[in-house]
Amino acid sequence: MANWNNLDTLKSFQNLFNISNVDIAEEMAGTNGADRVKKYSVPMAAGLSFNYAAKEVNDEILDALKALATEAELSEKFEALYNGEVINTGEKRLVLHQLTRGQLGNKVVADGVDKREFYLNEQKKIAEFANKVHAGEITNAKGEKFTTVVQIGIGGSDLGPRAMYLALENWAKKNGCFKMEAKFISNVDPDDASAVLNSIDVAHSIFILVSKSGTTLETLTNESFVIDALKKQGLDASKHMIAVTSETSPLAKSDNYLQAFFMDDFIGGRYSSTSGVGGAVLSLAFGPEIFARFLDGAAAEDKLAAEKDLLKNPAMLDALIGVYERNVLGYDSTAVLPYSQALSRFPAHLQQLDMESNGKSVNRFGEPIDYVTGPIIFGEPGTNGQHSFYQLLHQGTDIIPLQFIGFKNSQLRNDVDIQGSTSQQKLCANVAAQIVAFACGKEDDNLNKNFEGGRPSSIIIGDELTPEALGALLSHFENKVMFQGFAWNINSFDQEGVQLGKVLAKKVLAHETEGALTEYAKLLNI
Template sequence: SDLGPRAMYLALENYARQKGMLRMKAYFISNVDPDDAYGVLNGLDLSETLFILVSKSGTTLETLTNETLVRNMIKDAGLDPAKHMIAVTSKTSPLANSKDYLDSFYIDDYIGGRYSSTSAVGGAVLSLAIGGFVFDRFLQGASAQDGQARERDIRKNPPLLDALIGIWERNVLGYATTAVLPYAQGLSRFPAHLQQADMESNGKSVNRFGEPVNYKTGPVLFGEPGTNGQHSFYQLLHQGTDIVPLQFVGFSTNQGNLDFEVKGSTSREKLCANLAAQIVAFACGKDDENPNKRFDGGRPSSLIYGDKFSPEALGSLLSHFENKIMFQGFAWNLNSFDQEGVQLGKKLATQVLSGECTGALEAYSKMFIKR
């Protein structure tokens, strides 16, 4: 998946730019929709572009389709694709040691895409774009938080404590949804990555022994950075009929050196003021004679707050949520490291493309594909 590496790169892009460490700008192509590739490739100088092909199995249809498209464009530009592409894959994949790539980097077979940001998958793009030493600092932050996840005292184990709070909200209070709300623009794609990591890991209705469960498992997760989310879906969070637990993330300082004062306060101060205001508003609410303006409050929230939004902080934040997901999987007795739910659609799509489909699948395929 590109969600993790994309989220990590975007989280550090402004930091690297402000420090003068941004070596290369990274773009991502993941959707098999050709408009995704077109939107990225149009306007790029291919002679100065390096492509990173990421596929653990080396057989992922979407990835190989986009690779073929890219190779053809490189050839059309009079260039050698082998000099403009590297591969990140497993040692057992068809891509391993191929002469079609400038170089190959390897990930272990047991690492799923949603947990690969700290592997060569994230390492390749972050090291090339920002620098290997920055990626190393990112790993140091993740490692430090992994150490905390091994702490036996729950009061000193933030991921475990967070996991148990989430289980209480899901299984005791019956809340079906969680919102992750980072008050940091660098984390604009972090909720999307967590959405995949959490829902693909613990969105299961059978336990790790293949037996049906009779309790609720992973919640629906979504999010958007503040203050943007305040002007889109916070209305439902404040006054909707369903209570949605909230996870806020914030930092004391911004990554860039751009800040200015308007009407007596800086942009950073306004952002932090909104974060404080939302936490209190969700918790305490506000009474009013007009029911339309009444806020019941009682919306539970947690806060992860740091001083500087650094590579170490990002690694620690990622590790926190990965370990939280793992602990919840343990508690629910799930296999948080498979994703059988994505396989059926792939098989049916293969049938459609081969023309070997009947019934409703055939009817829909004729509607969408004009042969």
């Protein structure tokens, strides 16, 4: 059994404060910087690599982080997780999202069910259904093929699957495996559903309702919106809808759906892109084979996360560098900066993944802690961000660590040569320049033009954003968040912080309010 202790009780953590800080501007200058770029890199799955040369670390700090990983028993805790121990202490549940893409350890049985077999069976059912839709065996009431799939869900039922779909949409079109356009309805704002419904051919659309409990207010509201739109066109809504839900939800055996696919309580929404939550929409959009390749990339990266040597485990290494930045250097934010337009919604997904998981101020036993935990996560794809918030990143009063993601080749391979270089080369030149500019800065007697440098960053580099690379990226960040939660001794797998607002909103709608809540309800004409 692993020992669960607060970070500030670990001797290895206290030792980090006795090590001199690294001057990254000095370290990254000249030939020394070139040597660091070659040295401080670790392979990832699917041809990716994690380069942390521009982080404020050296061999002494890395040795100290190794000691922290050992004392905090990070590898042992991951083993306990994938072997089926109850890691989600808040809800007294297992944590099994890695099991949707591979078997890392022992067979996991819960409620008398082999959970790996359960997930594989659901994937098989989804694949069969998607293939029948693509073959025209499952059609609309007129016997016509569906051309669009619309996912109705919120939070993890939207952010992850939407980010994954957008990441592979152009790749699929280029590689001849684009089957159906996907759209997403998430916000309870009626303008969201209206905009989507006005942009599609409703008669040739199939809708996926995603709700584990079958009672999610926003999702059921949007379902009613969609059903109304179908009925107005004289269509039988039950011939256009499927559900992804739990076996015990009211949706599971309803006649309102063509078919129901199942998830369980052992996978949180923000970790559900490799379950049926992402599997149904991605299999319909691109085909089950592409979803399987996505899972393969995630599974390969999960295996690296089980590596005990910190310097061969990119997720754990990234995590502990982040803990060092947060708890020793005192940085409170992290910017995620993908230099790939396909990853335009990836920072939004990581924002939920990280902040909903590690935004905690009590440990896994419900006791207050005396140190900071999860950072604020934000980001935009490059080079758009350069013309937005990079000013603050370069010359603002706060130092914000940066996580770049870049690819040597574009997905579409459709480029032009302008002024001696292609667009992709210009994109890659920008990310390389930004890393060095942030780290090294530039001296100028005019302080308005002076760049102090010393702004740390890492970069994940790949050849091309393929399904395997996307799966590996997703797994890397999921496992990074997990390891940081282990180090902070918090529960990264519940989210009580999202509940209070929901409870109060129901009181407003039931007109059971008082005080300020009553007055705000009046102001909003409720």
